Amino acid sequence: MSLKIPSADAAPAAPHPWYAHLYVQVLVAITLGVILGHFWPDIGKAFKPLGDAFIKLVKMIIAPVIFLTIVGGIAGVRDLASTGRVAAKAFGYFLTFSTLALIVGLVVANVVRPGAGLNIDPATLDVSKVSGYAEKAHETTLIGFLLGIIPESFLSGIVQGNILQTLFVAVLFGIGLVLIGERGERVAALLDDVSAAVFRVVAILMKAAPVGAFGAMAFTIGAYGVGTLANLAALVATFYLTSIFFVVVVLGLVGWACGFSVLRLLVYLKAELLLVLGTSSSESALPALITKMEAAGCPKSVVGIVVPTGYSFNLDGTNIYMTLAALFIAQATNVQLSLEQQVLLLAVAMFSSKGAAGVTGAGFVTLAATLSIVPSVPVAGMALILGVDRFMSECRSLTNFIGNAVATIVVSRWEGVLDRDALNAALRSRTS
Numbered sequence: 001m002s003l004k005i006p007s008a009d010a011a012p013a014a015p016h017p018w019y020a021h022l023y024v025q026v027l028v029a030i031t032l033g034v035i036l037g038h039f040w041p042d043i044g045k046a047f048k049p050l051g052d053a054f055i056k057l058v059k060m061i062i063a064p065v066i067f068l069t070i071v072g073g074i075a076g077v078r079d080l081a082s083t084g085r086v087a088a089k090a091f092g093y094f095l096t097f098s099t100l101a102l103i104v105g106l107v108v109a110n111v112v113r114p115g116a117g118l119n120i121d122p123a124t125l126d127v128s129k130v131s132g133y134a135e136k137a138h139e140t141t142l143i144g145f146l147l148g149i150i151p152e153s154f155l156s157g158i159v160q161g162n163i164l165q166t167l168f169v170a171v172l173f174g175i176g177l178v179l180i181g182e183r184g185e186r187v188a189a190l191l192d193d194v195s196a197a198v199f200r201v202v203a204i205l206m207k208a209a210p211v212g213a214f215g216a217m218a219f220t221i222g223a224y225g226v227g228t229l230a231n232l233a234a235l236v237a238t239f240y241l242t243s244i245f246f247v248v249v250v251l252g253l254v255g256w257a258c259g260f261s262v263l264r265l266l267v268y269l270k271a272e273l274l275l276v277l278g279t280s281s282s283e284s285a286l287p288a289l290i291t292k293m294e295a296a297g298c299p300k301s302v303v304g305i306v307v308p309t310g311y312s313f314n315l316d317g318t319n320i321y322m323t324l325a326a327l328f329i330a331q332a333t334n335v336q337l338s339l340e341q342q343v344l345l346l347a348v349a350m351f352s353s354k355g356a357a358g359v360t361g362a363g364f365v366t367l368a369a370t371l372s373i374v375p376s377v378p379v380a381g382m383a384l385i386l387g388v389d390r391f392m393s394e395c396r397s398l399t400n401f402i403g404n405a406v407a408t409i410v411v412s413r414w415e416g417v418l419d420r421d422a423l424n425a426a427l428r429s430r431t432s
Contacts, residue, residue: 044222054212
């Protein structure tokens with residue numbers, strides 16, 4: 001859907017009262033959820049269906065949004081070479097920064113050593129709680145993942161809400177429209193009208209975001225308790241600080257080199273970031289990210305390729321978590337890993353992170369897949385971090401979300417199609 005930036009001559013819109021902004025409503029909802037979950041945990045856990053229902057509502061609309069955005073972008077450009085170039089640049093970016101995130105996690109784990117001194121005997125751990133994740137990890141091999149991109153039928157990916165299958169079909173359909181010329185342009189125009197209605201549905205669903213964030217946060221605090229963090233405070237704090245370092249310093253330098261401020265970008269996306277924090281899912285803000293990236297001067301043809309593929313291939317937060325958590329388990333169980341073993345761990349994590357993409361609880365599943373291939377670190381050690389994984393999941397989702405927003409702007413700039421005026425106007429806006 002094309003978004004129009006008002007001209008300088010247009011009459012300014014009437015300012016909304018502070019309580020009408022989505023980010024304020026979500027922030028209040030998260031606060032109330034934390035209070036309810038902490039003081040009345042049983043009641044807080046009962047609100048879980050609210051969070052689950054909102055996530056289902058968003059997932060319901062994600063596949064149509066991705067399909068219409070990608071098809072419209074490819075058909076609008078009518079240049080297959082340009083589409084291929086965007087995809088190549090996007091994957092080059094993903095590979096570079098995914099590897100960098102893994103290395104950052106590895107270095108921090110070796111310097112801070114959050115698991116040192118725990119002296120845990122793996123034989124004493126209860127592995128029954130993590131066995132399900134290990135089974136999922138074995139089911140998500142790289143070859144299985146690649147074959148899984150191909151849907152059973154043309155519409156099954158959209159019907160089942162599978163992001164990568166929808167992406168695959170949308171790219172093929174967009175190419176088909178370009179190749180049939182004028183008839184394809186008529187279909188693309190129709191789909192553009194359909195996308196306008198779909199994005200209006202997205203706007204309607206976002207009205208329920210505070211309710212979903214409240215339910216999800218009330219359940220998380222009620223079920224796991226803030227006190228759970230105290231047991232593994234060193235690991236949780238190290239992960240959060242490392243993720244903040246990656247966003248502010250690493251991605252900050254990328255933004256500076258490309259002429260924009262990552263901090264201003266965070267302010268621009270504050271409502272979506274709070275939504276991700278409240279629901280512990282970056283998917284909950286995917287449609288809104290597509291809309292806001294287009295409003296910030298990134299063309300639909302770039303947004304439609306970078307954002308959906310980034311959700312599976314550009315998982316900066318998940319990658320930091322994997323190497324950091326794996327070394328934490330090794331340190332806690334007194335397993336000494338050589339440099340060669342750590343490099344092997346990094347290489348395996350690079351592939352397993354793609355194999356577990358799109359799986360519920362992907363971060364934990366990915367870690368299980370990595371440890372099952374690197375026998376030096378006991379998979380049973382995952383039981384150590386199961387209790388706090390939910391809290392780290394929020395940070396993983398936030399970092400992944402920010403990384404994909406930055407990637408979209410960077411690839412747009414590399415393509416020379418970034419609207420600087422629209423970007424500057426968006427990042428300076430205080431009413432986003």
